Each structure stands twice: as structure tokens, then as C-alpha cells.
Amino acid sequence: MAIFDEDILIIGAGLSGISAACHLKKECPTRKFTILERRTTIGGTWDLFRYPGIRSDSDMFSFGFKFKPWKNAHFFSQGGDIRSYVHEAATENKVFDHIRFQRKVSDANWDSEAQRWVINAVNEATGEPEQYRAKFMMACAGYYNYDQGYRPDFPGEKSFKGQIIHPQHWPENLDYTGKKVVVIGSGATAVTLIPSMVDKVEHITMLQRSPSYIFSLPSVDALTRVLQKTLPSKLAYKLNRTRTIGLAHFMFKASKSKPEVVRRFLIAMMRRQLKGSKVDIKHFTPNYMPWDQRLCLVPDGDFFKALRGGKASVATDTIKQFVPNGIELSSGEVLEADIIVTATGLNVQMVGGMKISLDETPVNLSEKMFYKSAMLQDLPNAAVVLGYTHASWTLKSDLVSGFVCRLLNHMDKKGHAVAVAKTDTVQPVEGFTVLGGLNSGYLKRVADQLPRQGETHPWHNRQDYYHDTKTLLEDPVDEPGLVFQAAKPAAPAKPKLKAVA
Template sequence: MTTAENKLVGKDDQHFDVIIVGAGISGIGSAYHLQKNCPDKRFAILEMQDTFGGTWKTHKYPGVRSDSDLYTFGYDFKPWVGDPIATGEEILNYMGEVIEENGLAPHIRYGHRITACSWSSAENIWHIDVTRLVDGEQLKFTCGFLWMCQGYYDHEKPYLPDWSGMDRYQGVLVHAQLWDPNTDYTDKRVLVIGSGATAATVIPEFAKTAKHVTMLQRSPTYFYCDENRNELADRLRLIGIDEDTIHRVVRADIIYKQYEMTQLSESDPDSMIEMLRDQIRSYVGDDFEFEPHFVPKYRPWQQRLAFCPGADIFKAAVDGKLTVVTDTLETFTEKGVRTASGEEIEADIVVAATGFNLKVMGGIPFEVDGEQVNWHETVNYRGMMFTGVPNMVWVFGYFRASWTLRVDMLGELVCKLFKNMDAREAKRVEVALRDEDQDMQILPWISDEEFNPNYLMRDLSLLPSRGSKPEWRHNQDYWVEREQIPATDLNGSEFVYDGHRHR
């Protein structure tokens, strides 16, 4: 089949070499790499929503923006030319350009919700049950390989604690993930519950026109504050360097700086904390009081360090537009909430910025030869493949670096895997523990010492397990993986092709 024929995918076709699940940042990036490296593979992208974008389609709250710089959150193959911290709309525009420039639109099936995936070893095929949302029709797809790019949280049901008295509250209570853009908060008292990246995004936007904003947090969060510009990129543009080169150089520079920060966070957290504070002071003055509302209980990078452009949330506090309360919520009242210490906070609108519910593999039930897959009982290989589950990869990005860095890296590796399967004339590949792994300790997906946000710790038992050896885990260290993953020996004894292990 020629490349031109490959692109002519009919809307009624239901068997493909590869099906990519999700048309978000991971799915679109993976499709690019697949089309570039394996033009002979027929593929489709199944997307539950009515358009592309994933997270950037789901989130509509005020000021929605990236918390990673776009030079590294953007793809390695398409230069980013805007501000490092981009709005949700700018990211969607960028993704739309990738789809258009690479002819990916004909491959995407929107409004297709997967309800079950079942692998047959007798056929070496995945059977995929789908509901087409526009008319409710039940469809069946098949494919040789599944590329799971649907993210790791529930896009429809965010995490909302079951607070006492919620039914008593007379104002507007909404989770940030379910925000209606038509909601008018002008001259309203707004209470934001939470202190993470979402809270830091909505609060400066609310503060522009709201009567007042209060942030109620159980514990503070670290933020990296800097100008929303890249001095190196601006300089290179000024002297006439082309955008491809600028993207490559600036991307490398940012990645190295992130590496230095990560190392400092682990080796000398006190110095890292002081550096972060100095950045904040440069915007709000040396007299800014960090105690008690801006002193997190964990070391930097045990939870995500979000980019806060221009220290805007701290400026809102200094300007009197934001009040911070560090306490736990005891109950809702008719007019707002009461904290455990007895403080009453009245609000016209309460926004829960309380995170999301983890959803492994999109919550889709999986079977292998009629047996239900329990993901926690599988052991992950480099965070992308799982023991006992053939012909499937899962894209799970980084917490301490841009998610998309792993999308690009795995995209290249998976295409190498396809070529290796073709060279071996193999129809099936899976990973399995080797003889030397039989006594390996099996552990939870990630250590709470390494990374411990609430959304992960709440549902750690839903995630696949890891082994104590580095290859049997997702180690969340891009700076190690960028060497290890491209060097993966696809003929190593952990890979089993058509039931045979290479020794």
C-alpha cells in the first residue's frame, strides 16, 4: 500500500493496523510520528469528544493556560513562536496547525467512546467496542495494535470532596473543570478552594473584575515565578535566526535548566526554596511575608512546580485583591463556608480547584483472551507496556518536565518497535519478566518520596505496579530516559514476539 493510499481512510473502515486512543496532545503527537516513520501503517484516532484537544478542550475556566513552557510542551517537530506560557486557546490553535499541516484530520473519528477492548491471541487482534455519541450506534473496530493516548484522569467527573452542608449553600458551587464560560463573576465574592496550578491560574483572572477573591487551602504550593518571555528566544529572533533553530536551541536550554532545578531540589532543597522565594520577592518586594500561607510542607518537586508568569497570584495578594486562608473546610453554610478554626468565609461563587479523579486507560474494561485485566497486577515496562497485555502501549508523560517530551520520545520508539515486528514477521509482542527478574521486588507505581500529589496517592492502587529495577518502572526522570529509551534493545529478553523470547 502506498503512502497516498494509506491516507485515504474511509469513514466506514473499521479495521486498522494501529488505533490511537485520544486526540489530545499525546494522540496527535503520536499520530505524527506514526505517519512519518511508518507510512505503510493504516491507522485511526478514536476520540470521545467532538473535537481535538483533550485537556485543552475540557478546561474552560478563566485564564486557562499551560503550567509548562511551550518550547518543551510543544512538539519537537513544530517550533513554538509565542510566549512560553500559553493560553488554552493558543495551544488548541497550535494543535490544529499540526493536524492541518500533516493531513491528520481524515484519520480522526470524533464522538467515539470506547466501551471495551478485548485481545484475541488466536487472531492477534484487538476487538474494540465503541458507542458513536451522535446517534448512539454501537460500532466494532479491530486493530493489530493499540496506542493508548487518552490521558490519566476523568474528563467528565472531577474530584469533588463530599463536604458537609453543600446542599445548604445558596450561591454557585462549581468545580473548575466544569466551569461554564458564561458565568459572570464581576463584582462577586469568589472563594477558590485549593492551591495548585488551577487555583493559581483562575485567581489572577478572577481578581481583575471580582469584588474579592479568597483562596482556602489545606497547605501551600510551590510556584516558579518569572516573566512570560524567553530572553534567549527573543535574542535569537532579533539577530535573524530561523525558527527551527531557535526551537531546538531554546528547547535544549530550558531542558538543561529544568535538570539543574530538579537536581538542586533533591540535593539542596533549602537553596531551591530560597531561589524560588527570591523570584517572588523580585515582583512583590523584599518585605513579602511567606509565613504562614506560602510555606509548603514538602520539598520542591515532590509535587508539580507550576510556572506562575509574573508572580500574578502573589501580586493579587499584595494588592489586596486576594485573601489566603490556610485551614480545612468544616462545612458549607447558606452564605459560604466555615473552616475548622471557626472562620466564616462568605462567597457568591465557590470554585473547587480540588483536582481530578485518576482514570487508568480511560476507565475502559480490558480483556486478554477472555480474562479481565487488573492493571495493578501488571508490572509496567518503562511506563509504556505491561506484563500480560500484548500489542499495546500507554503514553504517560512527566510530572517534573513537560508531558510532551515523552510523547515525542515514545513516538519514535514505538515506530521502531513496529519496524522490528515487521522485520521479524511477528504479529504479537508483549513484555515479560526475565529469569533474573523473578525475585525482583514489586512496588506501587511511584514512591511517595519521589512524587506525592493527592490525586496520585488517592488512587495509587488503580495504577500498574513497578519493579525495583529501573527498566520495570516509569522513573519520571526525563534526563535519564532521554538516553535510555532511544537505546532500548527491542530484541532484549524482556520482549516476547509471537510467544518466543529472544535469548
């Protein structure tokens, strides 16, 4: 088995992993790091998903890295453009030299005596096992299973004569020209697929169990163009970023403080978009309040335009069974289909599915809380990056990476070898996970597996960018709750035995 001694080990080369690497390059230049990535390239989600029209569901000014301006005027961007952007960031910061591709990490154990993480992986290109011994570990593998998306078993699906496709594993060069398509789901993936496929299909139907809030925004606005044309790129990016973060923050806070007002506003906007179509507003009247689940954003109302064109429709019902020519609904209606797309969500998993242990004792992550939404309770020298549920993922990954750099620099200055978040007084809130605040199905399914939240700071995750900016980037690093340890003295060398004549 090959064994590697590492300073910092980053798990995952998606948005979070590349952000962490770039921060380390800039803010901790004396620190060495290695990234383990299971796939053959960087980009994570944006390389994995290749379904038609895949795009950001957050505005690109907050979705882009803080340290690299997004120079395009478009609020939303296609997957290919995002991949190029991430590659540029990695190239400009010379990150590729630090990445080992096709490494599948299986487990990580903290060795208290050695003050190291011992991480086992497999080189999937050769099948050879590898072991990495790292002083600090950053888990940047996101929060869902890349191998398999969530797809329930539908009654009678074996009788269906057409194709069943999950967006996470979209077939290359799939020809849906002139086909009847049913998309099961009403989230960001579904509202992206409908307008992207509508021109080629005979008809496409979004089948939803319950409605979602869908809000249209212009793909480009006048103020963005003015700022980009008249100001230096970094300043224009900063102003556009500040503006979009503020608007998203206001919308979220308003949804929580005045949910009925925001609900009426969103439904009125959707009603206006549906003018000229035959679609009833009942299909866009959710039974939950705004931001109890993620709000779907669509550029220039393209989803509603597809409905107004007549080749796209919406059905709100439950599935009785699949039949040879489509889906039979509980109402008895049959939706005819040649292709069924199961946009039914993802399978959530923490830390890339790694098994975590402390001195060979397994750790149950659902019994742990997050410290400053960056470190897991009782796990020494480890950070876990989880993006926001109501704002762009990258906002949070940038903050956590910045905090880790501050922490590492503080440890170097003070001569600390270990930092671990601990508490004897704060207890987790029953049923309130680190991703709490949303009642989406994909989170409900794994609520018993996710880390918890405490009632008070720093164990309570407020999902608030402005609060987190102060907490992670401005407040003292050595606040109560974070315990430091000095390096253990090296074991004395064993005396050599004299040869006996």
C-alpha cells in the same frame, strides 16, 4: 454492529494522540491508523477546560511537539493558543482524515488466536455499537476522568446560597463581576484563576489546606527573543527547547539531591514576591520538600501581583462547613462568598477507563509494571502514553510515539506479528506506582489502582527525559524483556461440500 479491521488504533485525540498520529505519518508511512476520540474535536484537556486564564503550566518550548516549532516568544501560553497549535499540527500532517469523533471506548480484549485487539465502542452521535479489530493499540487518553473532576462532599454545602463550580465544567459566560469568590485549592488551577479573575471580582480568596511552592518565571526572556529573531525558526526552537528542558531537569535533580537548599531558595523567592502585600509567608511555607508535589509556575509573578493589589488573599485552614453566605473554617472564621470554585483536582483513571482483558480474562492493571515506561507487562501490541509528572506531558508522549514507530518498523523488518513485555525475575516495588515520586492527593486516592514499577531497568520509570531518550530512541528495540512472536498461519479453508443429487 459495524465491524472495522484496523492496523493501528489510537485511543484519544489529545496531545498524545495527535503526537502519535504525526509520528506514524512521518516514520511509518506504510502503516494505516485510526483515532477514536470521544469528544467532537481534538485537543483533549485543552478543549475540555475553559476556565478563566487557562494556560500551560510547563514552558511551551518543552510542551510543544518536537517536530513542530513553537514560534511564539512566550514561555507560557493560553489554552486557545495551544488548541490552535494542536490543530495546526494535525492539519499539516493530514491527521483529521483518520479521526472518528464521538466514539466512547468501553473495553479492549486481546485475542491470542487472531493476534488482534478487539475493541468495543459506541458512536455517541447515533447510539450504535461498533467493534474495531486492531493489530496494535495505543492508549493516548491521558490519566484522568473527563466526565467528572474530583470534588469531595462538603458539610452543609446544600445550605450555601451561591454557586458551586468545578473548573473542569466551567459555565459558559459566567458573570463574576463584583462577586466575592473563594477558590478551594492551591495547585496550578487555583494560581491561574486568582490573577485571571481578580480585576472583575469584589474580592477573591484562595483557601488552601496546606501551602504549595509557587515559582515565578518571566513570560518572555531576552535570550528567547534574540534566538528567534536571529536564527531560523527550527534552530531557534531546538536551542530554546534544549535550554528549557535542561533547566527543568536541573531544578528537579537539585530538588531531590539538595532539597533543603532548593526549599530555602523557593521560599526566599516567594517572600520577595510578597513584599508590598499583607500576606504572611506562612501561607507559602509547605510542609513537604520541593517536587514531592508538583511545583506551580506563574508567569511574571501575576499571582503575587494579585495579592499585592489587595483584592486577593490567601487562607490556610480546613473547612468546618459551608454556610449560607460562604465557608466556615475550623478556626471559626467565615469566608464570605457568592461563588465557590472547587479547584480540588481530578479523578485519575488509566487507559481512558477501558476494561482490559487477555483472551476474555480481565486484567488488573495495578498488578502490572511498565516496560520502558511505554508498554504494560503482558499486554501484547499495546503502548500506553503517560506524560512526566515533573516536566511537560508532551516530552514523554513524543518519546513513546517515537519508540512505537521504531518497534513497528523493527517488527516489519523481522517479520514479527506480536511484541509483548514479559518478566519472570523482576517484581513490583510495594507501594511505588508508575506515577510514583509525588505524594499529591489525586495520586494517593488511586494508588491501589495504578500500574507498578520494578526495581531495575527496564521496569523502573526514572522520570528522566535524558535517560528515556536513550532508552526509547537509541537503545536496541529487541532488548531483554520484549518477546516477539511470528504471525500464526492462516487456518486452511474448509472444503466445499458437493451437492447431492
